Amino acid sequence: MSFNEIIILRYLLLILFFSFLYSQENFTIIGLPDTQYYTSNLNGGTPQHFFTQTQWIVDNKDSLNIVFVAHLGDCVQNGDAYEIEWQRADTAMQILEDSLTTMSADGIPYGIAVGNHDNMGVSGQTVLYNQYFGENRFLGRSYYGGHYGTK
Numbered sequence: 001m002s003f004n005e006i007i008i009l010r011y012l013l014l015i016l017f018f019s020f021l022y023s024q025e026n027f028t029i030i031g032l033p034d035t036q037y038y039t040s041n042l043n044g045g046t047p048q049h050f051f052t053q054t055q056w057i058v059d060n061k062d063s064l065n066i067v068f069v070a071h072l073g074d075c076v077q078n079g080d081a082y083e084i085e086w087q088r089a090d091t092a093m094q095i096l097e098d099s100l101t102t103m104s105a106d107g108i109p110y111g112i113a114v115g116n117h118d119n120m121g122v123s124g125q126t127v128l129y130n131q132y133f134g135e136n137r138f139l140g141r142s143y144y145g146g147h148y149g150t151k
Contacts, residue, residue, distance in 0.1 A: 006119070010111075012147070013055050014068060015029055015070075022124055025065065026065060027065040027066070027067045028064040028065055028066045028067065029066075029067060029068045029069075029070060030057055030066055030068070030069040030070070031070050031072055032053065032054075032057075032069055032070065032071045032072065033072040033073070034069075034072070034073070034074045034115070034138070035050050035053075035071070035074065035075055035076045035089065035092070036075065036076050036085075036115075036117045037077065037079040038050035038088070038092075038125075039074065039076045039085040039086075039088040039089050039092075040077035040078060040082070040085050041077065042086060042108065044086050047088040049117065050088065050089070050092040051091065051092050051095065053092070054064070054092045054093065054095040054096050055095050057069060057095075057096060057108065058080070058096065058098070058101050058102055058108065060094055061102060061108060063128075066108060067109065068108075068109045068110065068111075068143075069096060069108055069109070069110035069111070070110070070111060071093075071110065071111065072113055072115070073113040073114055073116070073117075073118060074114025074115030074116065074117040074118060075089045075112055075115065075117075075118050075129070076089060076117060076118055076126070077117050077120075077129075077132070078117070078120055079117065079118055079119050079120035079128070079151070080119075080120075080126075080127050080128045081125075083128060084109075086128045086129075086131070086132045087132075088113070089125065089132065089133075090133075092150040093110070093112070093133070096108045105142070106141040106142050106143060107141075109141075109143035112133045114126055114128075114129055134147075135147050
């Protein structure tokens with residue numbers, strides 16, 4: 001089983017977990033795909049698009065009963081080449097983590113899969129992904145259940 005297949009399986013298990021947890025009421029899981037054009041300012045995308053998306057999620061958390069946000073990968077365009085892309089993604093995802101605006105100590109639960117654009121450059125390297133969205137970011141959050149492997 002490939003690393004990406006394992007990540008997808010973990011997301012499916014999280015979805016099943018939340019489905020069971022909220023089985024008596026309607027709930028929403030948000031899929032947030034391919035934000036790399038927003039973080040890299042390509043093809044008409046801007047970081048503001050990403051910020052607006054995550055703010056929309058916070059603004060609609062209660063009315064849609066949003067229980068989880070799955071970023072599906074390709075958070076940035078150029079892997080470890082331009083740290084500014086990761087800084088923009090970090091700013092956007094911090095909106096989901098804000099305990100004041102989300103009214104939740106850990107913010108809105110979310111995870112970020114590694115996409116092929118997130119590890120471009122040196123083959124298989126995810127230095128900046130791990131720096132910005134690695135284990136340390138999620139440790140101590142009530143919804144964090146661990147990670148696969150040692151990287």
